[in-house]
Amino acid sequence: MGKINTVSTKVSTGNTLYVIKIGGNVIDNSENLYNFLKDFTALAGNKILVHGGGKVATQLSEKLGIEAKLVDGRRITDIETLRVVTMVYGGLINKNIVAQLQRLGNNAIGLTGADGDFIRTKKRPVKTIDYGFVGDIDENSINPERLQTLINAGFTPVFCALTHDGEGQLLNTNADTIASALAVALSKLYDTTLIYCFEKKGVLKDINDEDSLISDINPQRYEELKSQQIIHSGMLPKLDNAFNAISCGVKAVIIGHSDDLEKLKHNKPFGTLLSKSK
């Protein structure tokens, strides 16, 4: 004995937190991914990265002869598919992102929701469709203080689209939903901005015209845009979720192109900024 356990903690950079989600289009191109990770690393403040899947899981399933299971057009996560996404999301993609972030000097730790019990979900109940091993987030899924412990210790959490039920079962959970739930839960402790990076400049008036970006939307404007049928139907769930996150405490939501994240470092606007009515 005689040794004293020292607690090393790093003072966090202010009280801002960015929860940033990247999708398959960024992950599938190693150059795009590396450029994005550079911009992510350069961003000041506390950060959490959430990543989706990309094509690799589908390719691996095909090689292994596992057929994609669809019921009424909805994708089902059977036990074989769960094994594939555990390998690809939790192993291959997550750990390669972590290794790249470490190369850039960003002290990343790759996580599923099982690690640290950070995201505990409930297996979706079977009603008309059995979705298989899919986990749904509720208001008790995330313990923000526990995640803050990891952030305060100087680590950057990198989450993939996997959670657990607390009974030993891993579950597949949508990465957009994970990002939004993390942002809401952590908004109790941080001034939190949620950023969805995808392959478009942001919310567009005309989906075929990248110059038709709508630079900011508040709830009132959102109602107008919906009533004028300007917003594309595919965008509606994303925007509904975003405004829901804002009403639950998230300061702002940005929807934009992954290449444009660097603008944030220079305090320039990027993508579509969603925020409260003033």
Add this chain to the structure above:
Amino acid sequence: MGKINTVSTKVSTGNTLYVIKIGGNVIDNSENLYNFLKDFTALAGNKILVHGGGKVATQLSEKLGIEAKLVDGRRITDIETLRVVTMVYGGLINKNIVAQLQRLGNNAIGLTGADGDFIRTKKRPVKTIDYGFVGDIDENSINPERLQTLINAGFTPVFCALTHDGEGQLLNTNADTIASALAVALSKLYDTTLIYCFEKKGVLKDINDEDSLISDINPQRYEELKSQQIIHSGMLPKLDNAFNAISCGVKAVIIGHSDDLEKLKHNKPFGTLLSKSK
């Protein structure tokens, strides 16, 4: 602003640390694994788990048509094999172990050496054989204070047999070596015991007789056993490594059967105890 970042830390249970390595024989049988993880969880003190691969990686390689590459009888980690072990060790096995530990109330976090930059290695230089993507540990590979931060925050690290080079490259590293290097590095901060769990009761006088267990060996006895040619040749590298770890600060090394770990909880001897001469 206006919020204050609170630092949550958990006081660690004394200054003891167990670094416990399990091999493929435990991992390949889900019942054995769950029983082991129960005993691991019940053990008081700080703990780190290190796990090997098991048969799953070989099975996946076969299914994908990746042939095992051997040069002069030594296994080579080519880029395709590295992808497979990243998926299987870092994803499938590691995350399922973490989910089981969480089920048991053990706050595990699954890691490669890339996560948190915990184990940085050097790609093995090509001399007569190119081993491929294999990382060798040296005296600068592990920063014990950084790992202590994670342990003090209340998490149980679970390492798989993957490391990184700090330049974005994941590397395959022997799990026995990772366990021994972690134990040596952390012996600067903790009273550390290194435990290798395998399929035998411990070091046996007669390899075919489980009742011929040698219950303890110190360096002097080790020399005697070697000169009498009692110790089986396959055991020599394991024992050399163990005594090397002890000479570098590890308090004791135990080599025993995974089923017998529970004895430790009751302070009963288990396996073969290797320690310094008195």
